[in-house]
Amino acid sequence: MTAPDQAVEQAQALIEFERYDQALELLGRRVAEDPDDLDAWINMAFCHTCKGEPEQALQAADQALRLAPENYSALMQRAQAMVQHGGWLTVEPVLREAVRVAPEKSYPRAMLADTVWRVALVRYARTSGGGKISADATDRISREAADLAMEALRLGPEDIYAHEVAQRIASACGNRTVSDQLDEAILRIDPTHPGAVGRQTQRAATSPGVGATRAAELYADALSGQPDHLYMQQQLDRATYRLLRGTRWLALVCLLTAGAMINLFPSADRPAPALPVPIGQRLWVVVIMAAVWGFGAWRRYRKLRVGVRLNVRSLLRRGRWARIVAAQSGWALLCALLVAGPPWSALSGPRLLFWTGLVPIAATILFDKKKTR
Incomplete structure (x- = not known):
């Protein structure tokens, strides 16, 4: 028969490899065999928590506390x-007891700070009738939690959770x-x-003077280290969409240049x-359009980092609006070329092309601006 301590040690080894079912067995x-094995009950509670089974974890933890209340x-x-069972508002007494038992540890104090802060916010929302809480009110009701968090940082300067x-x-x-400073x-x-x-990336990308190109590069850099970061991918998509929207302005410049050449109005x-x-004048306008797109779009695209181009x-x-x-952009550019290229003998044809290229962009340019925010 396996010795009692050996069974728990084997279970702990399985836990390290996240093989919780085998450890629980x-x-x-x-x-x-021994209902009074404290370590076995504690490890069982841990396994059930890791598996997302809070009710079984509570039962195992209660058995452990029956044997050793402190x-x-x-x-x-x-x-x-x-x-995990949804008890942030009721867990405070347990955490205060953990802090009393182990006052030198940072983690329970950080968790207590987290709990006290959540409870304070909920109580304030209930008494004030809900609505947005001002920064001053948040500062006032968060003082105890902030003090607990600072004490947790003092006890555990390397404790990530305390910093969070x-x-x-x-x-x-x-x-x-x-x-x-805490993010740093x-x-x-x-x-x-x-x-x-x-x-950190969001602050840098939304700083004054940061354009869509730089923002996209910042988000792409962040994603290179965390490819599954959904929020960063969303922000990269927004910055990329801003880049694509910029091509419509280039197309409009070309359309207006072609219209000015003929003097449509x-x-x-x-x-x-x-x-x-x-x-000669028509060819010169086409050269101007090529320069606008060459320097405004193609050259800019080629200078983008590979991650942004991809x-x-x-x-x-993926994106319908993209x-x-x-x-x-392509349609407006085509209309501009049709206005500037052929040898028109009357204004009605190029004027119709001008409005045909302009109206679709004008109809949506303000509507879809919110998609870049």
């Missing part, structure tokens, strides 16, 4: 199971400086931390030129 046999690991397992809680509280209170500290500990990387001060326009192609495949924008 061993631990189940162990507690059947055991730190048992208390924390019960707290984790309660949170402190950062969330500082951000909610509108303390941008402290929030940024998180990235020093874990350079690939998804939340901190995302926030003559007046007393600017009478219509003799038609057809000389071929996302342009991907977004054109394809609409590209089609509008």
Whole structure:
């Protein structure tokens, strides 16, 4: 028969490899043999929590606390199971007991700060009737949680969770400086931390003066280290969409240039030129259009990083509005070429082409602007 301590040790080895079902099978046999094995119950609670089974985790943690009411690991397992079961508003007493039992540990204090903050926000929302909470009100009701988070940071300067809680509280209170400092500290500990990387990239990409190209490159850089970061992919798509929208302005420049050459809307001060326009003048306008697209689109596209260029192609495949924008740009450019190229003998034809190229863009250029935000 396997010795009692050996069964728990084998289960712990299986837990390290995330083989929770096999570990639970061993631990189940162990507690059947010895219902007073504290370590077995604690490990069972941990396995059930990792499997997303909070009710079974609570039962195992309660058995452990029956054997050792002041055991730190048992208390924390019960707290984790309660949170997973939706008990953020009721877990505070368990966490305060864990802090009392192990005052030198940072994690339970950080978790207590997280809990106190959530409870304070819920209570304020209930008493104030809901609605958006101002930064001043958030600062006032978050003071105890902020103090607990700072104490957790003092106890565990390398504790990522303590930094995360402190950062969330500082951000909610509108303390941008402290929030940024905490993000920098998180990235020093874990350079690939998804939340901190995302926030840092978002701040850089939305800074004044940062254009769509630079924003897209920033998001692409962030995604290179975290390819599954959904928020960064969404932001990269928005920045890429802004790039595509820019091509419509180039097409409009070409269309207006072609219209100005023929003077589609003559007046007393600017009478219509003799038609057809000389071929040299028509070719010169086409050269101007080629220069606009060469420097404004092709050269810009070629200078984009590979990740952004790939996302342009991907977004054109995935995004209906991206394809609409590209089609509008192409259509307006085609209309511009048809206005400038043929030797028109009357204004009615090029004027119709001008409006045909202009109207689709004008009809949507303001409507779809919100998609870039």
